[in-house]
Structure formats: C-alpha cells, structure tokens
C-alpha cells in the first residue's frame with residue numbers, strides 16, 4: 001500500500017503567506033478564520049485521510065464498483081468510511097451555514113480536496129459532485145428548492161451528479177437529445193440517456209440528486225434550447241422525506257483503466273419527474289457554475305495524485321540500491337538511487353512543480369469567491 005503524509009506545513013505556508021489579496025480581504029465573512037483554526041482543521045483532515053481513506057484506494061482498485069440487480073455497490077469499506085466522513089462534517093466544510101455548512105473559505109476546502117485526492121480519488125468522487133450540485137442549486141434554484149434539497153446535500157445524506165454527456169454528444173452539447181415535457185403542475189417528464197455519469201448510482205446515500213441538461217419540447221435546437229433540471233433518484237415528499245422511486249435506472253458502469261472504485265454510470269431517464277432550475281433555455285450557463293468550479297477541483301485531483309506519487313517516489317529512492325555513484329561511499333554493493341544526481345534532479349523537479357500547482361490551486365480557489373459570481 002502506498003504511504004501518505006498530508007503536507008499540512010506546505011498548505012499552512014500558502015494560507016499564511018498568500019492569503020493577502022485586496023479583493024479577498026474585503027470578504028468580511030472570513031475575517032474570523034484564523035491561521036490557528038485552519039491548522040486545527042487541516043490536522044484533523046490529515047488524520048482521516050491518512051488513516052481511514054488511504055486504505056480505500058487499494059480496496060477500490062481490487063474490488064471495483066459493481067452493478068448488481070440494477071443497484072450499484074461500492075467497494076468494501078466505502079460505506080463505513082463514508083458514514084464517518086459525513087458524521088465528521090467533511091462534506092459541509094465550505095457550504096453556507098444557512099444550510100448546515102461550516103462556512104469555511106474555498107481555499108480550506110481546496111486543501112482538503114487535495115488530501116482526499118491523494119488518499120483515494122475514487123472515494124472522493126462520491127462527494128465531489130455533491131458539492132458541485134450544491135453550488136449550482138445554491139446559485140440558480142428557487143428558495144423552495146434550496147430549502148428542500150440543500151441541507152441534506154450539505155449533510156452528505158444525499159449526493160449529487162451532473163448529467164451532461166450523451167451517446168451523441170460530449171464536447172458539443174448543442175446536439176443533446178434528452179427531452180423534457182412540461183406537465184400541468186409545472187414539473188417536467190425527462191426522457192433520454194446520459195453516459196459517463198460520475199457517481200450516477202451507488203449505495204452510500206439515501207437519495208441522489210441529478211442535475212440534468214435536457215431540451216424542452218418547445219425549445220430551439222442547439223445550445224440556446226437547453227434547460228437545467230433537478231431530477232431526484234427518489235421523489236422528495238412535501239415534508240422532506242424520501243418518497244417513491246423516480247424513473248431513473250442504471251444501464252451499466254463504464255469500464256475504465258483507473259479509479260475503478262468510482263462508479264461512472266450510464267443512466268436511463270424514462271419519464272422521470274424533474275424540476276426546472278433557473279431560467280428556461282439558459283441551462284448550459286447555469287451548469288457552468290458547477291463546471292467552472294469542477295474544472296478547478298479536477299486540477300486539484302491532479303495535484304493530489306502528484307503529491308502522493310512524489311512522496312512514494314522519494315521513499316522508494318531512499319530504499320532502492322542500484323549502481324555506484326562517482327562519489328560512492330559504499331564499500332561493497334550499490335548506492336541508494338537517491339544518491340544519483342539525475343534521480344535527485346527528477347525528484348526536485350516533481351516537488352517544485354507540485355508546489356507551483358498548489359499555489360495556483362490556492363489562488364484559483366480565492367478567485368472563485370472574489371470574481372466568479
């Protein structure tokens with residue numbers, strides 16, 4: 001199993017030295033977020049990632065998510081770890097206290113995202129899109145929808161997805177075929193197929209809230225006729241409880257080279273009940289609230305993977321002996337490969353790129369709160 005120590009010291013260096021940003025400093029809500037508080041959070045985050053989440057990476061690779069009798073089962077250990085993860089409140093880190101969140105800056109949740117990506121990217125993906133869905137609903141939905149769905153998403157009891165890609169479109173979403181038919185009660189019946197849907201189905205949460213791009217029957221062709229719909233796996237009753245199953249089924253799990261613990265699903269929508277989010281035909285731009293943040297978070301995934309790769313490369317270079325250097329101190333046998341100048345150069349190259357990536361991710365996370373909306 002790979003080893004991992006969360007780079008809390010490097011993260012705190014950024015938090016203390018790069019935090020000063022004129023526009024950012026004007027965000028009063030973060031004036032109370034002291035370095036000591038952030039350090040305490042990151043030290044707790046390090047513990048859960050190093051001790052509980054890291055072992056899930058191997059478990060997920062060896063026992064991929066499976067589709068059994070129409071239900072997606074996550075790898076062994078995921079359910080227990082997810083329960084602890086939500087009990088400790090990690091899904092709610094940067095969410096609005098109004099919906100049960102902890103109101104931490106996105107820079108802090110970005111550090112947490114990096115740790116989680118290092119520890120187990122597959123496990124991370126089950127909550128990553130929930131936060132994306134939270135942001136999108138929070139910015140575009142009516143208060144009624146926000147009050148009904150956000151507290152459960154923030155708590156981690158319900159998860160979220162983003163459903164854009166279809167068999168006939170990925171890059172060019174203007175061609176999408178998923179259809180939305182308006183009903184007399186202002187809800188819609190959604191029909192079509194979505195593919196490559198991250199965490200499209202799983203057994204970790206009691207409900208899954210899909211954010212689906214679809215075309216209303218009276219909308220124009222192309223990107224100007226796409227609307228955004230909230231389509232829950234289970235219909236939510238008036239009192240907020242989980243009701244009957246909606247018309248959504250999992251066709252299959254996509255075959256992937258890696259992140260096998262993450263269920264990337266083909267989803268079939270058969271007259272599923274959906275609720276329009278935001279303005280009709282402006283769904284693509286509403287979805288971009290989620291996608292713009294997702295782009296940064298996917299960058300952070302790369303950072304997390306790079307960090308754990310670096311840490312394990314360094315450890316290996318200190319234990320593997322091979323060849324003799326010109327200044328060899330070894331009297332019999334080979335030197336550790338870290339003694340070779342080119343290996344040290346490679347490791348330093350990795351480390352400097354990672355530190356640059358981390359600083360960029362920190363800055364981008366600040367910018368989302370200063371200038372995105």
Ligand SMILES: Cc1cc2nc3c(=O)[nH]c(=O)nc-3n(C[C@H](O)[C@H](O)[C@H](O)COP(=O)(O)OP(=O)(O)OC[C@H]3O[C@@H](n4cnc5c(N)ncnc54)[C@H](O)[C@@H]3O)c2cc1C
Pocket residue numbers: 161162163164165169170171172195196197198199264
């Ligand atoms: C692990 C994983 C998870 C995913 N999760 C989600 C998810 O949660 N929700 C979701 O909706 N989607 C998801 N996707 C799908 C992803 O967003 C799409 O793969 C992406 O939008 C690209 O679409 P595509 O794969 O259909 O590529 P295509 O559109 O088929 O493009 C294939 C290639 O052709 C190129 N190309 C396309 N059009 C042109 C053109 N006009 N000119 C020149 N080159 C062109 C593209 O750049 C690309 O290199 C996921 C994919 C993966 C692999």
